[in-house]
Each structure stands twice: as C-alpha cells, then as structure tokens.
Amino acid sequence: MTIEDQLAALAADAPAAVAPQVMLETGLADGYIRRDGPAGPMFVSFNERGVSSIVLGEDVRDFEYRFEPQFGRPVFPVTAPPPRLARALDKSLRTNRLGTLQIDWGAMSEFQQAVLRKTAEILPGEVRPYSWVAKEIGNPKAVRAVGTALARNPVPIVVPCHRVVRNDGHLGNYYYGTEVKRAVLASEGTNIETLDDMAARGIRLTGSDTTHIFCHPTCRDARRTTSRHQVEFRTEEEARQAGFRPCLHCRPAVA
C-alpha cells in the first residue's frame, strides 16, 4: 500500500469531526460559537482574521444553511474558540464597545468598512443620524449609501449599527426590526422616550444657554446640561443664527 493509498484510507475512515477541524485550520471554513447578547442568543462566526458574522437567533440549521451562500465557505461549531478572540468578544459584549475585538473586514468594500468603523466610534447611550456618518467619512451626500452599508452590516451589536438613526430623529429600520433596535438601545441606557419625543416635535439638536454650544441630543456633553439651561433646535442653521457653536465632541451634522 502506497503512502497515498494509506492517507486516502485514513481520510475515508477519519471521524466526521476531523474534516471540519482541518478546514478551520486552513481557512477553508469559519468556526462559530454561541453567545448571549443584548437581544438574546447569537451565533458568532470567526476565522483567523477576526469575527466574520453575528446572527441573532437560535436556529442552528438556519444559521449554518445561510452562511455558506453568503460567505462562500461553510461554518462549523467550535467548542474552544481562540482564547484571545473569546476574551475580546466577551469584553465587547460586556462594555458595548468594539474594543480590541478583531473583525474580518475582508469581504467588505472600502466604503462599507469606513461606514462601519465610524459607526463603531458611537458610544453606548448615544445615537447619530445617517447624515453624521456620511459627513464624518468625508462623503456628506452619501446618506442613502450609508443606510445601505449599515443595513448589510455583517457584525451587528459589536459594530453598533443600531446606534445610527434616521435624519429626522426617528429610530428607523433595523435588520431585526425596530422593536429589537429599541430594546438594544434601551439596554445601553439610551433615553429612547426623549428621542421619540424630540423626533415627534422635529427637534434634532440641543444646546446649553450657558456655553452656547449645540450638540446631538445624546452627546455626553449635551446630557450634562440641566433642563433649565437646555435649548432646542430644529436645524444647524437655527442654532448658528441663535449664536451657538457646534460641539467639538459630537460634531453635529443633521443635514
């Protein structure tokens, strides 16, 4: 029996679990683990470049079935994920920040990467409109494209696309539905009632009559202003005409 024949015989006899392990190690497949997130259980897939996808839900077969057509490779469950990745993931879920968690940006266009990296800068408890992301990445007219890039975010929760809201201040759509978006935002301490109320009244910016600085309403600086000193604006123009300057931290953009 030649070595090739022996290897072929070994491969044929090998337990089914060996093949996935080899595929994972050679990058021909991704691994996945389960985690609990702010909206319940999630599947987290990864490879040597980082986290490749996060899918909310509990249906294992559905997750595995949809993965391959989307990413062009299969996905297998892993009992012991790489310790560094597991630690960074758990910290990210605990702190609601991306932190040192590696993401596999490989399958994304440069534009989508820019949108998602910028989105990852929005702190928990805060939201920004699509127009803010567009302006921040140097493409202020690309508001719709920003919406599309966010709608196709393969790594929700850790890249917090739920923190981007409609330009009119309404929470807007979410892949898993507006109720899930609302629940995830609430879990981070976002004051949704106030946002709803402001959106209903057409208020998109707030300022302080002591500092004469205007902000996105959820900016940390804005939240320090007491209601007695808070001033509301519908547009940037209105704020500027009232003699207010834009906040350097949240760099308001509600065009």
Ligand SMILES: [Zn+2]
């Ligand atoms: Zn601000």
